[in-house]
Amino acid sequence: MLSEQAVPVVRATLPTVAGALDRITERFYARLFDAHPELLRDLFNRGNQANGEQRRALAGSLAAFAGALLDRPDARPDALVNRIAHKHASLGVTSEQYKTVHEHLSAAITEVLGDAVTPELARAWDEVYWLMANALIAVESRLYQEAGTAEGEVWRTLRIAARREETHDTVSFLLEQPDGSVPGAFRPGQYVGVRVLLPDGARQTRQYSLSSAPGLPHWRITVKRADGDPAGEVSSWLLAHTRAGEFLEVSAPFGDLVLPEGDGPLLLASAGIGSTPFLAMLGRLAATGSTRRVVVVHADRSPAAHAHAGELRRHVDALPHGSLHLWYEEPGGTEARAGRVDVRALDLPEGLTAYLCGPLPFMRAVRGDLLALGTDPADVHYEVFGPDLWLGAEG
Template sequence: MLSEQSAATVRATLPAVGAAIGEITERFYARLFDAHPDLLRNLFNRGNQASGAQKQALAGSIAAFATHLVDHTDQRPDQMLQRIAHKHASLGVVPEQYPVVHEHLFAAIAEVLGDAVTAEVAAAWTEVYWLMANALIAIEKRLYEESGGQGWQPWEVVERVEETADVVSFRVRPVGGGAVREFRAGQYVSVRVELADGARQIRQYSLSGAPGESLRQFSVKRVREEASGPEGEVSNRLHARVRVGDVLELSEAYGDLVLGDVAGRPLLLASAGIGVTPMVAMLAALAADGYEAPVTVVHGDRSPADHALRTDHALYADKLADASVHFFYERDAAPGARTGLVDLADVAVAEGTRAYLCGPLPFMRAVRTQLIGKGVAPADIHYEVFGPDLWLAQG
């Protein structure tokens, strides 16, 4: 992995780089988009750029990767790399883009740190960058091969379901027919949409239907303008404009939050808000497989009316041999549900449980803390963040 000489240099300079990483990423994106404005129009999420979320995520991933390398010189942080690679593959990132990123990232580092970036420092951090980049390129190559290398394909909308006031599910099939490739419960697809200004923006949406169906189903929550960020360009256009018969561009399915070989272990599927979508697909897969081990289903939402796919959520859980369901609503809780935020204090968690989390970051942090307190091993807690992964960026 990282050479001893570079590890020593990175270890010595990591505090300075870490302290300046926010400014470095700010300069990096400014340089990148000045030189390649098409990347902002057609690859990067303009909403996440405007809110600063993507800058935070990049800073967090660089710092986490470098820290891991100097602390564990013979290991790679493969879980983090897998998550990034799946996102890159869903966007269609290619190896030729990595030298472009390197050029502008290291120019930004030199601008911010000035004379502190000696030849030795530059060489050490270049080694860090290419260790990360080459690992991602290799993983992405494998993912493209596994997906059949189809790239973007046209899909026709055959059904549109208004799940809640802010969530719509679209059921789609390949234009011209053809087989629908299998996906793993918990994965997502990228959807590329042309906007009014001609930009072709890309967003990821979890596949919320059951694996093995002849159609694909993904669910979209409308992102409304809030103090924390702008209105969602793509989600609002999909809600307002896309109807049955329209054609959308979709990627193949990607994402590493999948059940895998659970080997009859107790499972806990915890979600909040639109984070319910991959959990419903997981429950559908478990029900279809006749899963017999205990499955604990936890979900939090504003109200039953805001709980997207609520009927399917409960129905698939009811098909399992040994499932317990715990729905929490901030208001209007129906009989059998609880009022308030998700709290696992009174939820039994079996020994050896493997947990899957999806929802807002504060929710997942709180649930993870409670699970660890109940004896669940940190390595058995898996999560999915919609949008930039800010878990590492926020410590």
């Protein structure tokens, strides 16, 4: 909760600070990486820095957190905090690093806003930062404890038990402990960080959903080639250079978009490689003989581009109250619909909980359709591969 002194200052200056946040975060990252080039090389995603997505995500999350402190002073924006904390934990972020961020963020605010930064504004926005930072530190500490690791010590070495070509640009890897045992437990829907040493000496990390259900002999990740450099440098490296019998650095599992308990109806809507967390959820539902009503929606370019299509159908067929609805840009004579997904055309159950995963435009469209149908916004959840540009942009 903001102090009584800070509330009117943050309220009065939020439009000014929020309007300048893109410039502030651009200056912040420039300062941070000048002082600590190892953070760009070995922690931050160079692709997201190059295309500006990380900068925009940071700006959006700061503005959203400040707005939440003003609008709901007695409540913490847990959805925002948890989403960021899980990503941080998968990278091994430590509490000490928040001091470094504070130093360079404060300096960037002063540089960009100049004389507008009064002592009162500086103190008030320091409060905002440390309320957010301490909330993240607390959640990340709990996540590390649950993972059974010391702060930031999330990495283990796993062996690739098998490599499987799923489509022309998608490969799945089965992972095991070096002694051949199962790497450990996870919740359906979670992801792991995979860290690789690139030819230029950088250690870059990307998150990949665990795409098979818990309880199987191996973990599985499914990797789709991403175009562009450095945007797709880790996925491209994995597809080009990793083979069965080799080893990968893999984090403990994290992620807050997980299969919910209970027997309420579900909608799982994905596009492209976004189906991977739902494969784990559906695998668990099928293995446990679930009788939940489950509506599965998937969009892709074509049947040939749809990774794990047969597995998806088998899982849905195993559910007595499951239904599968496919949309392909090029249906190719299949029973799939052509064009964009339209959940308004489906017979959706009352009181459903919706989970979305895929490109942001896809999720925005599906979420908008669900809200138009009367779904409670609190019942629509999503997963984003990469910086969450939705934080603060949607309620």
